[in-house]
Amino acid sequence: MNNKFFALAALALSLAACTNDNEVMDNGPVAAVINAEISDATATRASGTQWDNGDAIGITGGIYTDIRYVYSNGSWTVDEASDPIFFQTPDEVNFTAYYPQGAETADITITAEQQSTVPDEQTGFTPQSQIDFLYGTGTGGVRTGGKVDFSFTHRMSRLVLNFIAGADVKLDGLSEYTLSGLSMTGSFDTATGEAKATGTASDLTMDATGITSSSLILFPQAVTEAKLKVVLGGQNYTATLTFPQANAVQGLESGHSYTYNVTIKKDVLIVSKADINKWGEGGVFDIDAEQ
Secondary structure, eight states, X not given: OHHHHHHHHHHHHXXXXXXXXXXXXXXXXXXXXXXEEESSTTOOBTTBSSOOTTOEEEEXXXXXXXXXXXXXXXXXXXXXXXXXXXXXXXXXXXXXXXXSTTSOOSXXXXXTGGGOOSOOTTTOSOGGGGGOOEEEEEEEOGGGTTEEEEEEEEOSXXXXXXXXXXXXXXXXXXXXXXXXXXXXXXXXXXXXXXXXXXXXXXXXXXXXXTOSEEEEXXXXXXXXXXXXXXXXXXXXXXXXXEOOEETTEEXXXXXXEEEEEEEEOSXXXXXXXXXXXXXXXXXXXXXXXBO
């Protein structure tokens, strides 16, 4: 009797679940409700501490491919040029998403202009935010009321240089710096979230007039060191940035931030030793630069 009772109860629950799903589906397909968070709470995008109005992500899953959803005042809505995502059956659907939707993702060569944090007059977004690739996954369906929660992570690497004046040195003479030995060409796979360097090493020269700190977004890559040349008062100072190892990778790792304190002295440029930290927490490295 007990076995029959439990069997009937299980059957009743199953039929109830099916009935609930059918009731929902009888009212028509269920629209997806998108929620997207950057997973490391202390982290920021290159362009700010939160999503900006007009930010766009591309969502793929089920019968949908690269559907553009746009952020506005705390919520995500489908772009008017795209078809909204609907759940056509009671089955859950796995989704992937990336940011920024519509940006170039293949054969990208990072330039000094792309590292700019000044908003573009036409788009309102900074050029650097367009290479700050994010990737996330989420699952949703009828049982979640159509809600899909995405957790995004940074897929590029970040390099922060803090310039510090040594004794009898003034930073107002700082004019530019050049990084050598890193690949500035790479790609971002929107399907898997992999960002990687694909080119050979090249130079990146940045205007350093009037700054004391500079933040760069770079492709993840296996590399032991890079050369730094700083121009101060018309004089060249050089140093070597040695990259540490994490997760069996030595170099710039995806989703990690590397901070170097660069002390410029009269005769030497001092660069701090490197740590590895998750994006936004800033591992600290000390280096010296020599004239």
